[in-house]
Amino acid sequence: MSKLYTGLGLSLFFFASLGVSAGQEASGFPYSWSSFTLKNGLEVVLSDDDTLPLVSVVVAYQAGSLNEQPGKTGLAYLLENMMFMGSLNVGPMQHIGYINRVGGEPNARTTEDIAYFYQTVPANHLALVLWLESDRMKALEIDAAKAERARQFLLDEIRQRKTAEPYLDSQLAFDRLVYPDFAHGHSVLGREEDIQRLGVEDVRAFYATYYVPNNAALVVVGNIDLPGTRELVEKYFETLPPGKKLPLFLPPRPPEKRPVIQSFEDSLVPSLAFHMGFRIAPPFSRDYYVLGILDYLLFKGKSARFYRKLVKKEGYALYLTGGIEKRKDVAVMKLFAVNNNTAMVELCQKSIISELNKLRTSDISAKELAKAKNLFKRDYLSRLASPVERAMFLAEMVFSPIGLDGLPDELPRYMRISPFEVRMVANRYLVPESSVVLNVNTK
Amino acid sequence: MNKKTWACIWIFLSVGSALAQQERFRKSPPIPDPLPLLELPKIESTRLANGLTVAVISRPDQPFISLDLIILAGESQSPQSLPGLASFTAGIMSRGTLLVSAADLEERIDAIGGDFSTTTTPDLSRFSLRCLDGFLEQALEALSQMVLQPDFNDREIVALKRTQFYELKQKQRDPEFVGRRQLLRVLFKDHPYRQSFFSEDVFRNLTKKDVQAFYDLHYRPNNALVVLSGNLNLLTAVKRVSHFFNVWPMKETERPPLPPLQANSEERFCFVDFPQVKEATLVIGNLVYPLTEPDYFPLAVLLQVLGGTPYSRLFMNLREAKEYAYSAFSGLELFQRCGYYAITAAVIPSAAGASIREILRELDRITRDKVSNFELEQAKSYLIGHFPLQISRPDQLSRHISEILAFSLGDAHWGRFTDNIVQVDADRIFEAAQKYLMPKPVVIIVGDKNVLLDALRDLDRLEVYDLKGVLLHTLVKGVEG
Numbered sequence: 023m024s025k026l027y028t029g030l031g032l033s034l035f036f037f038a039s040l041g042v043s044a045g046q047e048a049s050g051f052p053y054s055w056s057s058f059t060l061k062n063g064l065e066v067v068l069s070d071d072d073t074l075p076l077v078s079v080v081v082a083y084q085a086g087s088l089n090e091q092p093g094k095t096g097l098a099y100l101l102e103n104m105m106f107m108g109s110l111n112v113g114p115m116q117h118i119g120y121i122n123r124v125g126g127e128p129n130a131r132t133t134e135d136i137a138y139f140y141q142t143v144p145a146n147h148l149a150l151v152l153w154l155e156s157d158r159m160k161a162l163e164i165d166a167a168k169a170e171r172a173r174q175f176l177l178d179e180i181r182q183r184k185t186a187e188p189y190l191d192s193q194l195a196f197d198r199l200v201y202p203d204f205a206h207g208h209s210v211l212g213r214e215e216d217i218q219r220l221g222v223e224d225v226r227a228f229y230a231t232y233y234v235p236n237n238a239a240l241v242v243v244g245n246i247d248l249p250g251t252r253e254l255v256e257k258y259f260e261t262l263p264p265g266k267k268l269p270l271f272l273p274p275r276p277p278e279k280r281p282v283i284q285s286f287e288d289s290l291v292p293s294l295a296f297h298m299g300f301r302i303a304p305p306f307s308r309d310y311y312v313l314g315i316l317d318y319l320l321f322k323g324k325s326a327r328f329y330r331k332l333v334k335k336e337g338y339a340l341y342l343t344g345g346i347e348k349r350k351d352v353a354v355m356k357l358f359a360v361n362n363n364t365a366m367v368e369l370c371q372k373s374i375i376s377e378l379n380k381l382r383t384s385d386i387s388a389k390e391l392a393k394a395k396n397l398f399k400r401d402y403l404s405r406l407a408s409p410v411e412r413a414m415f416l417a418e419m420v421f422s423p424i425g426l427d428g429l430p431d432e433l434p435r436y437m438r439i440s441p442f443e444v445r446m447v448a449n450r451y452l453v454p455e456s457s458v459v460l461n462v463n464t465k
Numbered sequence: 466m467n468k469k470t471w472a473c474i475w476i477f478l479s480v481g482s483a484l485a486q487q488e489r490f491r492k493s494p495p496i497p498d499p500l501p502l503l504e505l506p507k508i509e510s511t512r513l514a515n516g517l518t519v520a521v522i523s524r525p526d527q528p529f530i531s532l533d534l535i536i537l538a539g540e541s542q543s544p545q546s547l548p549g550l551a552s553f554t555a556g557i558m559s560r561g562t563l564l565v566s567a568a569d570l571e572e573r574i575d576a577i578g579g580d581f582s583t584t585t586t587p588d589l590s591r592f593s594l595r596c597l598d599g600f601l602e603q604a605l606e607a608l609s610q611m612v613l614q615p616d617f618n619d620r621e622i623v624a625l626k627r628t629q630f631y632e633l634k635q636k637q638r639d640p641e642f643v644g645r646r647q648l649l650r651v652l653f654k655d656h657p658y659r660q661s662f663f664s665e666d667v668f669r670n671l672t673k674k675d676v677q678a679f680y681d682l683h684y685r686p687n688n689a690l691v692v693l694s695g696n697l698n699l700l701t702a703v704k705r706v707s708h709f710f711n712v713w714p715m716k717e718t719e720r721p722p723l724p725p726l727q728a729n730s731e732e733r734f735c736f737v738d739f740p741q742v743k744e745a746t747l748v749i750g751n752l753v754y755p756l757t758e759p760d761y762f763p764l765a766v767l768l769q770v771l772g773g774t775p776y777s778r779l780f781m782n783l784r785e786a787k788e789y790a791y792s793a794f795s796g797l798e799l800f801q802r803c804g805y806y807a808i809t810a811a812v813i814p815s816a817a818g819a820s821i822r823e824i825l826r827e828l829d830r831i832t833r834d835k836v837s838n839f840e841l842e843q844a845k846s847y848l849i850g851h852f853p854l855q856i857s858r859p860d861q862l863s864r865h866i867s868e869i870l871a872f873s874l875g876d877a878h879w880g881r882f883t884d885n886i887v888q889v890d891a892d893r894i895f896e897a898a899q900k901y902l903m904p905k906p907v908v909i910i911v912g913d914k915n916v917l918l919d920a921l922r923d924l925d926r927l928e929v930y931d932l933k934g935v936l937l938h939t940l941v942k943g944v945e946g
Binding site: 052073074075076110111115118119120122123124125126127142143144145146147149150153154156157160178181182185186245257258261323324325326330334389392393396397399400403404407408409410 | 502
């Protein structure tokens with residue numbers, strides 16, 4: 023199977039038909055790419071960019087915390103660490119060594135649904151990266167000593183994070199409230215007591231199930247020759263055996279629509295605070311795009327509504343942050359505020375409800391909507407600014423419900439949102455009866 | 466044979482058979498293609514009639530415009546009694562002008578998909594505005610209003626004092642930030658560069674008059690440069706920049722020469738008490754002064770060999786071999802008048818003393834023995850291969866170029882960078898090590914004194930500071946002296 027798209031052509035057509043003002047043109051995805059699937063199920067995306075003699079390679083597995091079972095939390099993140107501890111032909115730490123020696127940057131990241139392994143190297147070392155990535159996809163060396171080491175790293179990281187982030191515990195508690203099902207409600211970091219009990223067999227089983235070609239995407243972006251790169255990809259990856267059929271992942275039942283208000287006592291937090299959230303439309307649904315723009319209107323930029331009102335104008339919050347968080351098939355609009363005292367907490371929450379009421383009852387101005395769209399566009403295009411970011415973005419899109427086919431129209435869809443649609447989604451989702459609030463009190 | 470021996474044989478056979486079955490090409494890394502040619506974007510620049518330098522990097526493929534305005538005055542120009550004044554003055558610029566309120570400015574920047582930030586270093590103050598392509602006009606208008614017509618509104622001054630206080634408090638949650646700041650405070654002692662490394666309470670004493678005076682003295686076109694990158698050329702840029710900045714009057718600016726610096730040469734250990742922090746953070750370094758241009762390159766390779774990556778000596782020793790550290794790296798920072806090297810390591814508290822000894826041993830080793838060819842080539846290969854990565858984002862590119870221009874680093878750090886690294890050999894590294902790493906470095910240890918001081922009893926003399934950098938007392942062999 024092979025597809026070849028030129029995002030630029032499609033977006034220029036869109037731009038011509040839209041006729042919007044300078045700076046607001048819908049540029050879609052202004053890069054070309056081609057994609058194909060290997061016999062073993064590995065999805066491959068190639069995108070040429072000759073600006074600099076660099077190439078970025080991302081291998082992404084659908085293996086995040088959502089794939090963990092109760093009692094086995096932290097496994098996905100632990101495995102991310104173990105992927106650098108050696109495979110059949112590559113010794114421990116050598117992956118990093120090989121990449122560093124040529125000036126490259128290796129890295130990895132695990133989210134709720136995807137584990138990404140990514141690196142950028144001088145373009146002449148593309149084969150080296152494919153060799154390294156195929157080796158750890160084919161035969162990662164997992165033993166008890168390595169698993170123990172990875173467990174210690176993870177436990178250390180949790181301890182460090184808890185010291186550095188005083189509100190982390192309350193944030194994890196809030197996640198359990200706002201995502202009531204186990205799969206979505208637990209953190210990538212995992213629970214310390216679960217991690218203590220993870221054995222080498224758990225790690226082997228997780229690797230064998232999820233780190234397989236038919237659950238992965240390989241994206242190469244940079245100064246590449248397309249036919250030559252395809253040849254290399256086939257050489258290193260085509261003969262890797264596919265894994266067994268993947269366990270079925272069932273989306274959770276939507277929680278009951280009723281307000282939830284709870285308290286969390288924590289003696290280590292410096293000030294009172296609260297978390298607030300609303301379960302919203304699933305990612306990539308029609309309403310989700312509208313909520314994406316609404317997110318910018320409420321939270322992003324220095325003139326965003328909530329920051330301006332609650333921090334600058336009314337002074338009810340000392341600090342405020344928020345936005346949409348998506349965990350595969352579920353999304354939440356979250357808000358976190360730090361306040362001086364209980365009265366400020368109450369005033370702050372009332373003020374948020376009143377602001378949301380306004381959104382539900384009157385259309386936002388065209389000017390404010392254009393501003394939110396431009397900020398959104400800035401961040402969207404920033405995610406494409408360097409080869410490695412673009413490769414990560416493409417990998418995420420491979421696994422998304424819209425796939426790469428939906429890419430050329432992704433940004434334009436956001437740019438088409440109208441004030442009426444914003445009002446409608448505010449009415450549908452940002453209502454008190456679907457709110458979840460966790461008040462954080464100092465003991 | 467016992468069970469263990471059988472297990473070993475089984476593992477050996479299965480690994481052996483897996484290795485034997487795999488395709489030949491999987492057994493060793495592939496040979497790379499030839500190094501691709503690095504074609505760097507051209508930097509074009511000119512000077513306007515009022516002395517403002519305008520530089521452009523044309524990147525027609527970019528959907529953003531990056532705009533950096535650099536004022537060649539940083540914290541080293543703050544009066545000795547007013548550290549933090551340069552940072553505060555830069556910060557107040559975006560807080561409203563004579564005609565446009567702070568809120569309006571924020572609104573205008575958001576409306577163009579903009580992102581605005583200020584940075585102040587010992588040498589310069591930088592205003593960075595990045596926006597979507599197509600909004601150059603609006604970006605320049607906003608930036609020129611900020612810099613040419615600042616209001617210094619009393620209410621905004623109070624608000625900024627609070628913001629900068631909390632921002633610095635936030636940064637101080639990071640032990641490495643605290644350690645590095647302490648290192649530079651010690652290294653720069655009474656030098657004007659010391660002004661940069663202040664604590665959060667410095668803002669309290671600043672007045673509108675101080676800010677106005679700093680602005681009047683330093684914010685001049687002939688003491689500034691504008692660097693633009695994106696879908697534009699020099700002609701367009703000059704036309705647009707002069708439209709908004711030609712009314713900025715030229716005025717002679719005084720920049721008294723900075724006094725000479727001297728590297729630390731005496732053994733010095735300083736402890737910064739950071740209550741409740743779980744690990745120990747070590748920051749060990751010294752000034753490299755005077756750092757001449759040809760010396761920069763061997764020194765950069767040297768510090769790469771020592772601790773540039775997880776595959777360098779420090780990481781392999783402290784983390785992989787001894788398991789003392791979570792991380793251990795070394796790096797070189799440049800200011801206009803000097804450079805400094807710093808080794809940073811996050812270590813297990815009980816291994817703090819042993820880690821310091823290991824780091825000092827590694828420093829000593831590199832000044833005694835020439836680096837091997839393998840290490841040399843590995844380090845050079847890293848620096849050459851990594852160079853384009855450092856400019857792969859538009860904002861990185863314009864920041865890099867604005868530094869080259871502001872510090873007058875010239876083509877040695879741009880077009881000739883790769884050649885300069887290629888030419889480094891083991892002898893030049895050895896000379897650089899002898900020259901710059903022989904003087905005894907300053908050792909900073911950041912951690913919880915209740916956990917750490919016991920492990921540091923062996924040190925002859927240990928100065929103990931609080932988080933603000935106030936000397937609390939000195940310990941001699943673990944006893945308050």
